Amino acid sequence: MESREIVLDGAVVADPWVFVADDEPIPSQSGRADAPTSVAPPRVFVTLGRWRADRAALAARGRVGVVVPSDLDIRTLADDLPLLAAVALEFPRFADGRAYTQARILREQLGFLGSVRARGEVLRDQAFYMVRCGFDVLEPAAGRAAADLLPGLSDFSVTYQGAADTALPRYRRPTPDTQRAVA
Amino acid sequence: MYRYDEDDIRIVRERVEQFRDQVRRRLSGELSEDEFRPLRLQNGLYHQRHAYMLRVAIPYGMLSSRQLRQLAYIARRYDKGYGHISTRQNIQFNWPLLEEVPDLLSDLADVEMHAIQTSGNCIRNVTSDALAGVAGDELEDPRPYCELIRQWSTFHPEFAYLPRKFKIAVTGATVDRAAVAFHDIGLRLVRSDSGEVGFQVIVGGGLGRTPLIGQVVREFVSKRDILSYCEAVLRVYNLGGDRENKYKARIKIQLKTAGIDAFRAAVEAEWDRVRDTPIAVPEAELDRLRAFFEPPAYEAASRAAKSWDAESAVDPEFARWLRHNTSEHKVPGYRVVHISLKAPGVPPGDITADQLDALAALSDSYSFGEARTTHQQNMVLADVAQRDLADLWRGLRDAGLATPNIGTLTDMICCPGLDFCSLANAGSIAVARRIDETFQDLDELYDLGEVQLKLSGCINACGHHHIGHIGILGINKAGEEYYQIMLGGAPGDDASLGRWIGPAVAQDEIAPAVDRLVRRYVEQRANQERFIDTYRRVGAEPFKEAVYGIA
Numbered sequence: 001m002e003s004r005e006i007v008l009d010g011a012v013v014a015d016p017w018v019f020v021a022d023d024e025p026i027p028s029q030s031g032r033a034d035a036p037t038s039v040a041p042p043r044v045f046v047t048l049g050r051w052r053a054d055r056a057a058l059a060a061r062g063r064v065g066v067v068v069p070s071d072l073d074i075r076t077l078a079d080d081l082p083l084l085a086a087v088a089l090e091f092p093r094f095a096d097g098r099a100y101t102q103a104r105i106l107r108e109q110l111g112f113l114g115s116v117r118a119r120g121e122v123l124r125d126q127a128f129y130m131v132r133c134g135f136d137v138l139e140p141a142a143g144r145a146a147a148d149l150l151p152g153l154s155d156f157s158v159t160y161q162g163a164a165d166t167a168l169p170r171y172r173r174p175t176p177d178t179q180r181a182v183a
Numbered sequence: 184m185y186r187y188d189e190d191d192i193r194i195v196r197e198r199v200e201q202f203r204d205q206v207r208r209r210l211s212g213e214l215s216e217d218e219f220r221p222l223r224l225q226n227g228l229y230h231q232r233h234a235y236m237l238r239v240a241i242p243y244g245m246l247s248s249r250q251l252r253q254l255a256y257i258a259r260r261y262d263k264g265y266g267h268i269s270t271r272q273n274i275q276f277n278w279p280l281l282e283e284v285p286d287l288l289s290d291l292a293d294v295e296m297h298a299i300q301t302s303g304n305c306i307r308n309v310t311s312d313a314l315a316g317v318a319g320d321e322l323e324d325p326r327p328y329c330e331l332i333r334q335w336s337t338f339h340p341e342f343a344y345l346p347r348k349f350k351i352a353v354t355g356a357t358v359d360r361a362a363v364a365f366h367d368i369g370l371r372l373v374r375s376d377s378g379e380v381g382f383q384v385i386v387g388g389g390l391g392r393t394p395l396i397g398q399v400v401r402e403f404v405s406k407r408d409i410l411s412y413c414e415a416v417l418r419v420y421n422l423g424g425d426r427e428n429k430y431k432a433r434i435k436i437q438l439k440t441a442g443i444d445a446f447r448a449a450v451e452a453e454w455d456r457v458r459d460t461p462i463a464v465p466e467a468e469l470d471r472l473r474a475f476f477e478p479p480a481y482e483a484a485s486r487a488a489k490s491w492d493a494e495s496a497v498d499p500e501f502a503r504w505l506r507h508n509t510s511e512h513k514v515p516g517y518r519v520v521h522i523s524l525k526a527p528g529v530p531p532g533d534i535t536a537d538q539l540d541a542l543a544a545l546s547d548s549y550s551f552g553e554a555r556t557t558h559q560q561n562m563v564l565a566d567v568a569q570r571d572l573a574d575l576w577r578g579l580r581d582a583g584l585a586t587p588n589i590g591t592l593t594d595m596i597c598c599p600g601l602d603f604c605s606l607a608n609a610g611s612i613a614v615a616r617r618i619d620e621t622f623q624d625l626d627e628l629y630d631l632g633e634v635q636l637k638l639s640g641c642i643n644a645c646g647h648h649h650i651g652h653i654g655i656l657g658i659n660k661a662g663e664e665y666y667q668i669m670l671g672g673a674p675g676d677d678a679s680l681g682r683w684i685g686p687a688v689a690q691d692e693i694a695p696a697v698d699r700l701v702r703r704y705v706e707q708r709a710n711q712e713r714f715i716d717t718y719r720r721v722g723a724e725p726f727k728e729a730v731y732g733i734a
Binding site: 073094095096097098100101102104108109123125126128129130132133151155156157158159160161162163167168169170171172176177178179 | 304335468
């Protein structure tokens, strides 16, 4: 299995998640023959189709995430969310901004507390917006290093709107961002 | 006008540094042009025919004298000594070097200006009525709400990568001078049956390839809810707009395809979910913003007013300017002064660095240190005491800013065309010049009355040809520049889209064709009828015949 790094909550870490194609078996153990049975099985992302087909079994296994296409009405996942540890939203092109809305709906309206991952054409200059919309995991675009995304996270220290990161818009915050940044 | 607080200053400064780094990465090859393009576009930087063009935001058209002076400095330092006022109240510089743009942006930030979201598929600079706050027909000054929307839309994390660009305009007046029916969202301040002032929301207007008049999606939204309503509209658009075909990607096509009822239902459903979240605007925030737009310290009418009869009698030139380039102000003793950027021989909307400086000085002396840009590509000094008009006129005349043609046929809207723009199919500035040369007799021009002539060098319609009483569109016909003529468009309360009257004509033919059109109007007009009224009454036939002869 190739190793991959991601940005998780603002830091570069090895990706603990495995993407499982529809024709591959779901791994049940850590992958090491000598692993004790008490070790939890690896975290796996499956396609939406597989999730829907094998929902009960996958939910019983746990540590499962689903990869959602950007044209899905994310609210149709509402009943699945309590069973899911993660949702991966796709940026087929970085100029395709649908997943920003999907993420905000997941966080702010559906109350999803699991991991929300950005994947696809995820680049540094969109990272700030992604975190604001509720993505906790940024998977760098193919051929890019996760560390390259980090500078984008601190592009701005002031924001005007409420979003998934800060519910209050600037006009409802008790302290101006500038003072908070200085403090 | 609005003044930045520390947060506003910080965010603009951080943007400059972000863009400086993006330029550095582009120049070092770290970013490909494909990756850089959307980034520079979100900062108003286009690649044009000869060079980069930077579009600087002038939020709802408001400028201080300090900002005018800085724009003059920028025009000299980074450009060839001039700028160009666009139809969305912004100013464009045509010759900056990519490496210098970060410094240019830093110079803008020094005077609380920027180029944020002046292009790209995001929420663009909000526009308004150039007479906001001084018009007699105003229910309420729209500018505090423009500023509210400006802040909400600046770096909105969810709406930076929309299917296509998104334009919002706000008016508070009875007469629509902001063309709200031709915006993605047009907001009109209205009073509800219960007496509350809020917004009528119009969605899905626009020009371009598929010109459409916007439709009312909601008759009334209270001020508290205006951002949540806009957010709901944007969210429905971000999820549902066409992302495959850029020519079908504007919200107007989504609305038209879905139908107004289904579109409205989707917006209302989303609005129900967001309206009672913290986005609801507290009264204190509205009060804070309104305080920036309190009227200036007007003098009593008895002191400000002056009869100009004597002066006018002595100087017919002043009298002419007074009649055509000033309009009523809501405060007795004051006038609104319109500055035409359509002087003979000058590309429509262009203003030189010296003129920007002159305007700064004149605004300090006579108009509380503020000026405005208009979507007709002109400028306005909004608060001039009557007794100062003659002095102001002399100052404007010396700066070449007193061309008395406001509202006439030579007060044209015109895009930069083939001379600058890489999208254009045909020249527009040269055509504007030929038309201007044909109509140099001011008395003749005044006799023709209000004629709105709008000219675009391509189908993208930056010159708004669909809403000109006379609209002209440049096309490329087997390598030659040709021009189609449409009649009957109008932008405001009697909004309508023009219709083509016949085959395209060659560049040499266009000024004579306009001449024949207005002569036919003079023959046909009844009483005080404007060109557009005559056209609407008699139809296209007499005009077709004037241009093309009898079929």
